[in-house]
Amino acid sequence: MRSAFRVSQPRPDQALGVPVSSSSMPVNDTTGIPSGSETDLARTRTACGSCYTWGQTTMDSGDDKSFLHEHREAVFRCVKCGACQAVCPTYQATGDEAQVARGRLSLLEAVLDGRLGITRGLDERISKCLGCMACERICPSGLQIHDIFLAARSGMTAARDSHRLTRQAVRSAARGSASPSSVIRTAGIVGEAVYNILPGSRLAPWWRDGRKRSLPPLGRKTFTDIAGDETSLSGARRRVALFPGCATNLVYPGTGLAAVKLLAEAGIEVAHPRTLQCCGLPFLSLGDRESARAAAEENLSLLTGLGADTIVTVCSSCALMLKALLPRLLGEEREDAAALAASVRDIHELLAGGELGAAGPQPAARVTWHDPCHMRHGLGMSAAPRDILAGLGGIEYIETGAGCCGGAGAFSFLHYDLALKIGRPRAEEIAAAGVDFVATGCPGCRTHLTDVLRRAGSDARVVHTAELVAGLVEP
Ligand code: SF4
Ligand code: SF4
Structure with missing residues (x-):
């Protein structure tokens, strides 16, 4: 049974002069500590560097912390510089130090030190990280923050059976x-x-x-129902596999059809077996490593048996999962996983590299680009999609910035109000630009961005770049 622990030292406002939100905070019924304490712990560690004293406990919380051991050294390598504050969407929306990488890492330090248990408050702060990787991209300590928080989520899920x-x-x-x-x-x-x-x-x-929320309709024909298991081509010069991902298959089959059209026009045969599984990232984000691993193994076995030289993705989160996270999940010594990862390319890479070209008329329209976080921060790709759009005939490309929409896969379903708050500034800048279309490369962004745009009074349509390039978007 989890043992309660109690703070035995002065509160931060007494010990360090750090202001706290209330002098009469309610007590957390699970931990026996004030319910504001996760935020206070995050703030205190930040305020005083390594010399803080508040939060010393009289006993270890007794929770299993083994999920963090692999990342122990990295967690303590955060130098508390605060650079992540400037790029973190959850911090910008809440102003809460416990909702930025620095604060979240301070909480994990406290868990490793035995000053904090696996509390509901900790679970909430970690769960409210979008996994956008903006902090990881600029962190001067080179921390793999996304990996640390994914591990924390899996530990939290095991300990608290969350979500x-x-x-x-x-x-x-x-x-x-x-x-x-x-x-x-x-x-x-x-x-x-x-x-x-x-x-x-x-x-x-x-x-x-x-x-x-406004959600796209479900229950029409799926991509694989329409396209079958393969698009054969006599005299094909190459053979690739298309990994559509769950959302494209279920909700946006037009994206998969556009990708197949672009590939076929370039003389490339495409395998897209209906037995492909979810890429596994939604499972990982919810702390379910077992399901993520099972999906990764099935996909690896299926994709390596297709005789394809490239795995093409139309969702940047699927691309990130297959390129970077799958080998780490299955073990970096696995040569089959490394070979698969090396063969994965997002369709924007093929379009930008000239391997695929326009395959139909584009609407005469004002178009902007929305960066999916996993494409911009995870894959490091932001100029290529803009260049693709700016190079399309008939289209007037309008730049509108690079903020997060707040979607982040399951995040917007779990934390809808926060997702709306994060997405509002992005929706307002797009609405102000008066564009007809927003092109993007992630079905999750497409869904949530459409919702926040409608709330901002914009009727701009969000589409996948491949649909525009393939000439499948009606004016
Ligand atoms: S940028 Fe990196 S080192 Fe600096 S506070 Fe954030 S997580 Fe820590
Ligand atoms: S991954 Fe994104 S939301 Fe999470 S701490 Fe980093 S910048 Fe903030």
């Missing part, structure tokens, strides 16, 4: 994405009926918040 219903829903949706559209349509009708009966729940906030 159980959400994890089950994501597992079902990911498995269901390989089902025929008749099954998906039926599931959609049943889901809608249950949705209208069940009240909102803390266990499944996306169920409650779904009523407020």
